[in-house]
Amino acid sequence: MSESSLVNFLLGTAIGGAGVYYALKHQDEIIDKIQQLEKEYMSDSKKFIDSAKDKIDSLTKNIQYKLEQFKDSAIENKDDSVEAIMEELNHLRAEVAKLKS
Numbered sequence: 001m002s003e004s005s006l007v008n009f010l011l012g013t014a015i016g017g018a019g020v021y022y023a024l025k026h027q028d029e030i031i032d033k034i035q036q037l038e039k040e041y042m043s044d045s046k047k048f049i050d051s052a053k054d055k056i057d058s059l060t061k062n063i064q065y066k067l068e069q070f071k072d073s074a075i076e077n078k079d080d081s082v083e084a085i086m087e088e089l090n091h092l093r094a095e096v097a098k099l100k101s
Contacts, residue, residue, distance in 0.1 A: 052099050059092045 023030065066085050 056092065056095055059088060059095065063088045
């Protein structure tokens with residue numbers, strides 16, 4: 001072995017040993033931080049799901065409102081209202097597809 005290879009090997013071993021020593025010495029702190037990150041991830045996913053549910057509820061109410069308008073003949077141009085309802089349904093389908101994936 002050349003001298004530079006030996007120095008690189010010893011330096012790598014020393015750095016690896018220091019890393020292992022630090023990890024073992026601060027094991028509890030590392031585990032606590034990992035658990036904290038897991039909790040944050042779970043709360044973020046719950047917020048995402050709640051937000052998606054709110055969007056779907058809003059779209060559903062909007063569609064129901066437009067259907068009621070259509071049913072009550074309160075809309076003068078029914079073709080436009082049917083197109084608006086179809087747009088809302090397509091948007092709702094897209095949101096549901098995002099949630100499924």
